[in-house]
Amino acid sequence: MKITSSAMLASLLVAGCSATTPPDILPAFNPADPAMGVRDAHYHPVVVDYRHREPVDPQNWRRLNEERSSANPGAGL
Known part of the structure; x- marks a missing residue:
């Protein structure tokens, strides 16, 4: 159990460190x-x-x- 947790933590650490930064959305701005x-x-x-x-x-x-119902013509004015 401890080895599995350590292996998962290590894989997350490696994946986090190898991630690249996102590209510039507006590089010309x-x-x-x-x-x-x-x-x-x-x-x-x-x-x-x-x-x-x-x-x-x-x-x-x-x-x-009743005055504001949709059945009443001119309702909501």
Whole structure:
């Protein structure tokens, strides 16, 4: 049992040491290279669709579900 464990550990050690490094995914990319150019940065506001909402009293949940059901034309507006 001890010899089997040692043999497995040794084989893993040898396999780990013989592994090659992964190839460069973008070998031509260098951020310091002026030929690469500068990418455009677009501004996207975070609160574009913000709507202020106030708390309301509890309402009839069955009526609310029926108003928003897919069987109701214009649901989800």
